Amino acid sequence: MTRFVGRISAASSDKKGEKSGKKWWHNAVVYQIYPRSFMDSNGDGIGDINGIISKLDYLQQLGINLIWLSPVYRSPMDDNGYDISDYEDIAAEFGSMAQMESLIAQAKQRDIHILMDLVVNHTSDEHPWFIEALKSKDNPYRDYYIWRKPAADGGQPNDFHSYFGGSGWAFDEASGEYYLHQFSVRQPDLNWENPRVHGEVHAMMNRWLAKGIGGFRMDVIDLIGKEVDAQIMANGKNLHALIRQMNRATFGKGDAVTVGEAWSATPADALLYSGVEREELSMVFQFDHIKQFWDEHAGKWRSKPFELASFKAVIEKWQTALAHQGWNSLFWSNHDLPRAVSKFGDEGEFRVASAKMLATALHCLKGTPYIYQGEEIGMTNVRYETIDEYRDIESLNLYQERLAEGVSHEEMMQGIHANGRDNARTPMQWDDSPNAGFTTGTPWITVNPNYREINVAAALAEPDSILWHYQKLVALRKQYPVLVYGDFQPVLREHPQVFAWLRALDSERLLVINNFTAEHLTLDIPHQMQNWHGECLISNYAPRDRLAVSIELQPYESFALLIGR
Numbered sequence: 335m336t337r338f339v340g341r342i343s344a345a346s347s348d349k350k351g352e353k354s355g356k357k358w359w360h361n362a363v364v365y366q367i368y369p370r371s372f373m374d375s376n377g378d379g380i381g382d383i384n385g386i387i388s389k390l391d392y393l394q395q396l397g398i399n400l401i402w403l404s405p406v407y408r409s410p411m412d413d414n415g416y417d418i419s420d421y422e423d424i425a426a427e428f429g430s431m432a433q434m435e436s437l438i439a440q441a442k443q444r445d446i447h448i449l450m451d452l453v454v455n456h457t458s459d460e461h462p463w464f465i466e467a468l469k470s471k472d473n474p475y476r477d478y479y480i481w482r483k484p485a486a487d488g489g490q491p492n493d494f495h496s497y498f499g500g501s502g503w504a505f506d507e508a509s510g511e512y513y514l515h516q517f518s519v520r521q522p523d524l525n526w527e528n529p530r531v532h533g534e535v536h537a538m539m540n541r542w543l544a545k546g547i548g549g550f551r552m553d554v555i556d557l558i559g560k561e562v563d564a565q566i567m568a569n570g571k572n573l574h575a576l577i578r579q580m581n582r583a584t585f586g587k588g589d590a591v592t593v594g595e596a597w598s599a600t601p602a603d604a605l606l607y608s609g610v611e612r613e614e615l616s617m618v619f620q621f622d623h624i625k626q627f628w629d630e631h632a633g634k635w636r637s638k639p640f641e642l643a644s645f646k647a648v649i650e651k652w653q654t655a656l657a658h659q660g661w662n663s664l665f666w667s668n669h670d671l672p673r674a675v676s677k678f679g680d681e682g683e684f685r686v687a688s689a690k691m692l693a694t695a696l697h698c699l700k701g702t703p704y705i706y707q708g709e710e711i712g713m714t715n716v717r718y719e720t721i722d723e724y725r726d727i728e729s730l731n732l733y734q735e736r737l738a739e740g741v742s743h744e745e746m747m748q749g750i751h752a753n754g755r756d757n758a759r760t761p762m763q764w765d766d767s768p769n770a771g772f773t774t775g776t777p778w779i780t781v782n783p784n785y786r787e788i789n790v791a792a793a794l795a796e797p798d799s800i801l802w803h804y805q806k807l808v809a810l811r812k813q814y815p816v817l818v819y820g821d822f823q824p825v826l827r828e829h830p831q832v833f834a835w836l837r838a839l840d841s842e843r844l845l846v847i848n849n850f851t852a853e854h855l856t857l858d859i860p861h862q863m864q865n866w867h868g869e870c871l872i873s874n875y876a877p878r879d880r881l882a883v884s885i886e887l888q889p890y891e892s893f894a895l896l897i898g899r
């Protein structure tokens with residue numbers, strides 16, 4: 335297997351590559367770890383850093399070179415770590431700084447670089463900055479946060495609503511003022527109009543970079559430039575200036591990887607964030623292919639059925655818009671989203687075939703692929719019977735809020751089953767022993783009962799498993815530059831069940847065909863492609879190395895054919 339060109343050597347080509355815009359990480363695949371649910375090493379039912387270290391050989395075998403590590407910092411865990419009380423200390427339940435430094439070192443020995451989660455739109459209300467800020471209006475830390483006087487009627491300054499339900503303003507009795515929180519009441523927003531906040535965050539980031547991390551995933555980065563009084567939360571006028579300032583003060587000096595979470599991003603925004611000359615980020619997470627299946631009114635709590643035509647249109651839009659400028663991130667799921675095979679594939683008879691199709695489709699697009707823990711074995715959504723089994727603050731808060739507004743229990747449970755964040759947070763399924771080998775204790779959230787069938791041990795033992803399919807895709811990315819730099823050219827655009835495209839680089843052409851349905855299909859091949867033949871790089875059924883007038887596709891059949899070799 336082609337060894338991944340370690341960062342050091344790539345760096346030299348990087349300098350040369352710079353001019354060509356090539357980056358050391360362009361042929362890398364990222365694996366996202368949600369530490370609370372990945373691996374528990376001490377039996378307290380909560381995943382931890384030593385648990386992650388114990389699985390580094392597994393990740394090296396998969397071939398990934400970057401780990402996006404969701405937060406492990408000190409936190410009261412109101413939002414499972416996305417509420418940080420100390421950016422430079424590790425939550426006791428996850429381990430210690432020494433263990434974190436060991437994880438960074440041991441990962442690097444395996445050519446794996448850690449992306450830390452940077453959560454600086456807000457802190458925890460237990461962060462010393464906020465505790466100081468609460469002490470008095472003229473406390474030097476008061477202006478680290480966003481305070482407003484009550485409205486004329488003595489109520490909240492405006493009707494801004496928190497993403498986690500209720501008002502986005504919380505009243506502080508002591509000062510008679512309200513503070514802003516876009517997420518939970520225990521996640522007060524930082525004031526990014528305050529240069530002292532800039533300095534604090536930049537210094538913290540540089541101290542983490544000095545520990546040898548590979549870069550940052552940036553939480554809701556599109557919200558830090560907010561213009562509160564104008565109720566412009568995303569894409570505020572200072573946003574890009576703030577990101578460029580952050581780039582120049584911290585990661586821009588090296589060749590760290592940075593990916594910004596930007597729910598509001600359009601292709602034009604993405605070009606601002608990730609344009610080579612922009613000195614901002616490497617790429618952003620945009621969510622058009624997620625939001626398109628949310629109900630206009632009920633949002634994620636009422637799912638719209640998957641519909642391929644609009645899905646293809648969104649993916650094609652982003653592939654085309656960032657073809658020569660900017661860089662796409664590629665993902666089907668993460669720790670906030672439902673499982674990929676449940677959302678876009680088939681959990682039943684065709685779970686394996688559809689999971690492999692989704693993997694091939696994602697990894698054959700142009701951009702950086704992200705694998706969310708468990709996706710590589712086809713883990714599915716969970717359907718806990720009662721709301722009491724749920725742990726996610728967003729689901730629990732919105733369940734209460736919507737029921738109070740008259741939505742039925744049944745409808746909200748349906749919404750939570752379809753799009754709730756706990757779907758992604760059930761323990762990683764390592765084997766068929768009790769609690770899926772995740773813990774010898776009582777897991778913090780119930781293991782998905784299908785772990786006896788769906789687990790890593792079974793996948794490793796099955797040569798034709800989803801896991802080995804992912805391993806092959808990760809390896810192909812290092813062998814075939816057309817997969818990394820090939821232009822995206824849609825084909826069969828009007829086909830209602832098949833999503834197909836070409837990737838073209840110099841004389842190389844890779845044809846990718848995916849049946850997104852459980853149907854057997856007769857696919858008529860366009861005239862100019864009928865005698866195409868070559869090397870089938872990957873498929874989830876019998877390899878296909880030549881086309882014809884038409885081909886019979888199996889349910890969820892997917893293959894990538896390197897033409898003319």
Ligand code: TEU
Pocket residue numbers: 413416417453497517553554595597634669670728755
């Ligand atoms: O997510 C931003 C965000 O808006 C999602 O939390 C939320 O799920 C939304 O409803 C989309 O479904 C980021 C983190 O990824 C998330 O885990 C945190 O809870 C949130 O920010 C606050 O830090």
Ligand code: CA
Pocket residue numbers: 374375376377378379380381382427
């Ligand atoms: Ca533990």
